[in-house]
Amino acid sequence: MNLFTLFRRGSAPVARERLQILLAHERVACSHPDLLGILREEILAVIGRHVSFEPDKVQIKMDRGKSVSTLAVDIEIPNLERLSGVIAA
Amino acid sequence: MAQVLVVTSGKGGVGKTTSTAALGAALAREGAKVVVIDFDVGLRNLDLVLGAERRVVFDLINVINGVAKLPQALIRDKRMETLYLLPASQTRDKDALTEEGVAKVIEELRTNFDWIICDSPAGIERGATMAMRYADAAIIVTNPEVSSVRDSDRIIGLLDSKTVKAERGERVDKHLLITRYHSSRAARGEMLSINDVLEILSIPLLGIIPESQEVLRASNVGSPVTLNSPASVPARAYFDATRRLKGENIPVQIPSEAGGIFNKLFGRKAA
Numbered sequence: 469m470n471l472f473t474l475f476r477r478g479s480a481p482v483a484r485e486r487l488q489i490l491l492a493h494e495r496v497a498c499s500h501p502d503l504l505g506i507l508r509e510e511i512l513a514v515i516g517r518h519v520s521f522e523p524d525k526v527q528i529k530m531d532r533g534k535s536v537s538t539l540a541v542d543i544e545i546p547n548l549e550r551l552s553g554v555i556a557a
Numbered sequence: 558m559a560q561v562l563v564v565t566s567g568k569g570g571v572g573k574t575t576s577t578a579a580l581g582a583a584l585a586r587e588g589a590k591v592v593v594i595d596f597d598v599g600l601r602n603l604d605l606v607l608g609a610e611r612r613v614v615f616d617l618i619n620v621i622n623g624v625a626k627l628p629q630a631l632i633r634d635k636r637m638e639t640l641y642l643l644p645a646s647q648t649r650d651k652d653a654l655t656e657e658g659v660a661k662v663i664e665e666l667r668t669n670f671d672w673i674i675c676d677s678p679a680g681i682e683r684g685a686t687m688a689m690r691y692a693d694a695a696i697i698v699t700n701p702e703v704s705s706v707r708d709s710d711r712i713i714g715l716l717d718s719k720t721v722k723a724e725r726g727e728r729v730d731k732h733l734l735i736t737r738y739h740s741s742r743a744a745r746g747e748m749l750s751i752n753d754v755l756e757i758l759s760i761p762l763l764g765i766i767p768e769s770q771e772v773l774r775a776s777n778v779g780s781p782v783t784l785n786s787p788a789s790v791p792a793r794a795y796f797d798a799t800r801r802l803k804g805e806n807i808p809v810q811i812p813s814e815a816g817g818i819f820n821k822l823f824g825r826k827a828a
Contacts, residue, residue: 478746483703484753491710491757 493532504530511541521545559667562674562802563692565716567708569679571700572736575772575782577676578606579792580696582781583799585640589671592631592641594662596688597678598654601645607634608779609642618646621658627665636784641670654687663691681715689720694730696763696802700737701749706757709733713760732763734798739768740811751811764798766791767812 497503508528515521525544530537564577574595581593594617595603604610609632615625620643627643634640643662646653666673677688689695695716699709716729723729735754742748755762766772771789775782783792790812800807 478748480743480746480749480753483749484757487703487706487757490707494707494710495714 489532493537504528507539512543515543519545559670560672561663561667561691561693562672562696563677563689563694563716564674564696564698565677565685565689565712566698566705567679567681567685567712568700568705571698571705572766572772573679573698574602574606574676575776576696576698576734576736576766576795577603577674578781579775579783579795580799580802581640581672581674582634582637583783583792583795584672584802585634585637586783586787587799588639590639590641590669591672591674592643592666592670593674593676594643594666594688595645595676596654596684597676598645598651598684599647600678601647603676604632604642604644605779606776607642607781609634609644610779613644616644616646617662618648618650618653620662621653621655627662636780651683654683656687656690659687660691681711685712686715686719689716689729691721692716692729693722694732694802696732696734697758697760698734698736699754699758701735701743701751701754703749706749706754709758713758731760732802733758733760734763734766736766737768738765738812762809763801764794765809765811766794766798 508526511528512523512526521543527540527542529540529542531540564573564580566573574597577593581591585591593603593607595601596617597603598618601616604613612632615630617630619625620627620630630643632642632644634642643666663673675688675692678684697709697712699705713731716731717723720729733755735751738751739748743750751762751765767790769782769789769791771786772782772791775785778785782789783795786792787796794812797807797809801809
């Protein structure tokens with residue numbers, strides 16, 4: 469919401485802004501279905517080459533904004549000490 | 558040279574069937590030979606809007622299955638002798654809409670008609686994809702409302718990827734028909750404006766049909782609004798849309814639901 473919307477009052481400007489953001493993403497998603505799935509698979513493959521983790525302890529989130537989107541990858545990795553202990557044993 | 562049009566939207570209840578009937582009748586009124594095809598297998602309604610519901614004997618699926626010949630299934634309108642209807646089946650077997658079957662029907666119709674107008678069902682399932690499959694041009698019916706605009710955007714994507722023309726690397730011509738428009742609400746900023754919708758969907762504008770009692774009345778009595786009350790504001794908007802469809806370059810006016818027309822010419826180039 470900005471000054472313009474305040475002056476114009478009605479809810480149409482909000483509708484317009486929401487649609488513009490949504491459609492910008494859906495157009496990409498439709499031409500590249502399951503982008504998030506592909507990213508997830510490839511990112512995990514790279515990390516899995518160096519450390520071991522449980523696939524269940526991975527969270528991938530995409531936050532969509534108007535001009536920028538953020539991709540957050542949260543992977544829970546077991547402590548390295550314990551890990552080396554396991555390897556030594 | 559026959560033109561195959563699909564009237565589509567994604568979302569239901571926006572006015573596809575009403576617009577198919579109104580545009581079909583408007584084209585036929587000028588002497589063109591027109592057939593309107595209902596692709597909504599299981600939930601047909603084009604027969605009802607055209608007032609032909611009691612005259613349906615055979616349907617599109619019967620023709621595809623070879624139960625009936627195409628001329629047996631075509632229903633000639635009682636008011637317009639160059640307007641024909643090919644009804645949908647009321648049985649639920651929409652898988653019967655095979656690609657080859659639909660292709661054959663359209664090919665046969667192409668040799669006999671000037672305009673073949675395919676009334677698409679809502680959604681993006683088989684009925685909708687078959688209705689657009691062989692289209693030369695598409696009319697995307699949109700209400701100035703978020704869910705309708707979103708679904709129209711999706712349908713535009715499908716027209717650019719799933720039609721025979723798109724697969725050949727050609728373009729399906731796209732025309733935007735905005736229906737159920739309230740100019741006063743848009744002026745107060747309560748409804749998406751024409752410019753908002755045009756900017757978001759970025760396809761050329763074919764026409765603006767105002768929300769009107771006349772449209773409802775026409776459906777009630779089973780007669781397209783362009784025949785039932787040709788002088789009404791929505792009928793005139795459909796006639797203008799028809800002329801633009803035929804390539805005439807006439808400016809789009811923003812109709813007001815009050816009955817008159819704002820003489821405010823629309824700055825954009827028409828479709």
